[in-house]
Amino acid sequence: MMHKRLPQAEPASxxxxxxxxxxxxxxxxGELYDRYRAPVRRFLVQATSDASDVxxxxxxxxxxxxxxxxxxxxxxxxxxxxxxxxxxLVRRRRTALGRWFTVLASVGVLKAAHQxxxxxxxxxxxxxxxxxxxxxxKRTTLLLAExxxxxxxxxxxxxxxxxxxxxxxxxxxxxxxxxxxxxxASP
Numbered sequence: 237m238m239h240k241r242l243p244q245a246e247p248a249s250x251x252x253x254x255x256x257x258x259x260x261x262x263x264x265x266g267e268l269y270d271r272y273r274a275p276v277r278r279f280l281v282q283a284t285s286d287a288s289d290v291x292x293x294x295x296x297x298x299x300x301x302x303x304x305x306x307x308x309x310x311x312x313x314x315x316x317x318x319x320x321x322x323x324x325l326v327r328r329r330r331t332a333l334g335r336w337f338t339v340l341a342s343v344g345v346l347k348a349a350h351q352x353x354x355x356x357x358x359x360x361x362x363x364x365x366x367x368x369x370x371x372x373x374k375r376t377t378l379l380l381a382e383x384x385x386x387x388x389x390x391x392x393x394x395x396x397x398x399x400x401x402x403x404x405x406x407x408x409x410x411x412x413x414x415x416x417x418x419x420x421a422s423p
């Protein structure tokens with residue numbers, strides 16, 4: 237006896253899922269998480285030089301997306317929107333860490349933490365080490381452009397900065413990467 241296959245339902249579009257999330261449907265958020273967790277995590281690993289709290293940032297990206305789902309602009313693919321949320325969280329994290337490092341430096345703890353971080357950075361590949369040397373702002377902008385394939389106007393909109401600033405950061409990041417690899421190649 238032959239069994240007929242039931243037709244597979246088309247997966248819900250990103251705007252449909254976000255509309256359902258806005259209505260409080262957590263299963264829709266789970267679908268978005270399953271769909272975009274890997275690229276969001278990859279971006280965050282690179283943007284933070286593989287910080288120990290990357291998984292927390294991934295989680296916070298999707299929780300923030302749930303909180304502002306009703307404001308989603310309706311684009312067919314929400315990946316750039318999620319990357320923008322992740323980039324904003326990285327920026328907030330940097331500000332918070334800056335305050336924390338100031339406190340730690342005042343009590344002498346920072347030197348040991350810096351030495352541990354330095355050892356971790358030395359163990360990375362050349363590209364990872366080169367990216368780790370960029371400022372977080374330049375690294376985030378470069379990754380959004382080169383890895384995520386976003387245009388400068390898209391990046392400017394996501395990061396809420398002028399498009400000229402995006403161009404400046406990209407130019408500076410590329411120059412610094414060239415300098416790094418030229419120095420590495422020199423005997």
